[in-house]
Amino acid sequence: MRCQDNVRLMHRYLDEEANKEEEMQLRAHIATCQDCKRHFQELKKTIAFVQSLSHTKAPEGFTERVMAALPKEKRKISFFDRIKRHPLLVAASLFIVLMAGSMMSFWTEGQQRFEFSAPQTQNVKVDEEHHMVIVPAGKTVQGDIVVRNGNIKVDGDVRGNVVAIDGEVYAASTAHISGEVQEIHQAVEWVWYNLKKVFNSLANS
Amino acid sequence: MWSKLDITEQRIIQRAKSGDRDAFAELVDLYKDKVYHVSYRMLGNQQEAEDVAQETFLRVYANLDNYDPQYKFSTWIYRIASNLSIDILRKRKKNLSIDAEITGAEGVDWHDRLADTSKGPEEEVLIDELQEEVQDAIMGLNPKYRAVMLLRYIEDLSLQEISEVVQLPISTIKTRIHRGREALRKKLRFM
Numbered sequence: 001m002r003c004q005d006n007v008r009l010m011h012r013y014l015d016e017e018a019n020k021e022e023e024m025q026l027r028a029h030i031a032t033c034q035d036c037k038r039h040f041q042e043l044k045k046t047i048a049f050v051q052s053l054s055h056t057k058a059p060e061g062f063t064e065r066v067m068a069a070l071p072k073e074k075r076k077i078s079f080f081d082r083i084k085r086h087p088l089l090v091a092a093s094l095f096i097v098l099m100a101g102s103m104m105s106f107w108t109e110g111q112q113r114f115e116f117s118a119p120q121t122q123n124v125k126v127d128e129e130h131h132m133v134i135v136p137a138g139k140t141v142q143g144d145i146v147v148r149n150g151n152i153k154v155d156g157d158v159r160g161n162v163v164a165i166d167g168e169v170y171a172a173s174t175a176h177i178s179g180e181v182q183e184i185h186q187a188v189e190w191v192w193y194n195l196k197k198v199f200n201s202l203a204n205s
Numbered sequence: 206m207w208s209k210l211d212i213t214e215q216r217i218i219q220r221a222k223s224g225d226r227d228a229f230a231e232l233v234d235l236y237k238d239k240v241y242h243v244s245y246r247m248l249g250n251q252q253e254a255e256d257v258a259q260e261t262f263l264r265v266y267a268n269l270d271n272y273d274p275q276y277k278f279s280t281w282i283y284r285i286a287s288n289l290s291i292d293i294l295r296k297r298k299k300n301l302s303i304d305a306e307i308t309g310a311e312g313v314d315w316h317d318r319l320a321d322t323s324k325g326p327e328e329e330v331l332i333d334e335l336q337e338e339v340q341d342a343i344m345g346l347n348p349k350y351r352a353v354m355l356l357r358y359i360e361d362l363s364l365q366e367i368s369e370v371v372q373l374p375i376s377t378i379k380t381r382i383h384r385g386r387e388a389l390r391k392k393l394r395f396m
Binding site: 011014015039042043045046047049050051052053054055056057058059062063065066067069070071 | 379
């Protein structure tokens with residue numbers, strides 16, 4: 001092995017990167033080459049010298065001086081800084097809050113009153129006294145039926161969703177409902193239902 | 206990878222981040238000796254070392270919010286301290302460029318330091334002479350090499366950690382350490 005290569009090996013060894021084989025090579029070469037042996041010893045001595053430098057400590061009162069030099073109050077990150085950092089998140093949460101808010105008011109507004117919406121009202125019967133909307137057998141409603149504060153009885157066909165808010169859906173064995181059947185009992189669910197509707201329509205558009 | 210000590214440290218950092226000044230004082234106490242020592246060996250001058258150490262902590266304080274806990278806190282602090290030291294050395298070189306040839310070496314004033322160790326007078330002189338030679342040899346290194354050698358052999362950092370501190374690839378760190386060792390060997394071989 002050339003001495004130049006051996007010096008490279010010494011440094012690998014000193015970096016703790018030499019494998020067993022390289023270490024053997026290094027030792028074998030050093031055993032026969034006086035120059036390399038001296039070189040290696042000098043390197044190890046140099047490291048020991050540097051490591052022997054006494055550890056000076058920070059002067060007395062250092063921490064106090066640093067603390068005294070600090071600005072008086074830690075700068076708080078303002079609300080607007082945070083907003084600037086996450087504009088998308090803020091936009092999304094603002095959207096949800098506003099949506100939820102408007103739906104909640106819509107919800108409280110309509111409380112207690114029996115009402116319903118359905119296309120082709122001639123195809124549904126309404127029992128005002130029992131707060132009941134009926135889709136009679138043999139009749140077909142093209143679209144969604146939504147009833148608030150009342151029940152829905154489906155004997156015929158509904159080509160759409162059937163939703164009862166604070167009410168129940170009765171589907172007869174003869175009924176065909178192509179959409180979803182849902183009973184919504186709480187304001188939160190109502191909001192969720194609306195959000196879902198918005199997202200679905202966004203996704204489908 | 207986190208040790209128990211690191212976790213305690215991360216808690217202190219969290220408290221300091223939320224504006225707790227006592228927690229920040231704890232951080233200063235934890236790191237002041239390391240920061241001061243590495244600055245002192247970089248600059249060879251007590252007053253400048255203290256200035257650099259203080260400025261390091263002021264910057265840490267101002268930028269606590271930007272500290273990424275993914276990295277060791279010490280890595281960040283060493284980076285600030287070594288960059289500040291190198292800045293001072295650059296400025297000093299500019300100022301000294303006229304009379305540098307006359308004085309011969311940077312940071313000669315380190316000789317009159319380090320006297321207050323609790324050793325006997327004779328022993329003290331011997332240690333002092335050796336330390337003086339070693340410090341002079343270190344001061345003779347280019348600051349880039351000096352910083353890497355100090356982090357490796359005085360602060361005992363791994364090659365990986367040094368590469369994070371100076372933000373250079375490990376291969377570059379290795380080259381600097383190899384050359385640094387050879388340069389010091391040439392100066393110290395007859396000791």
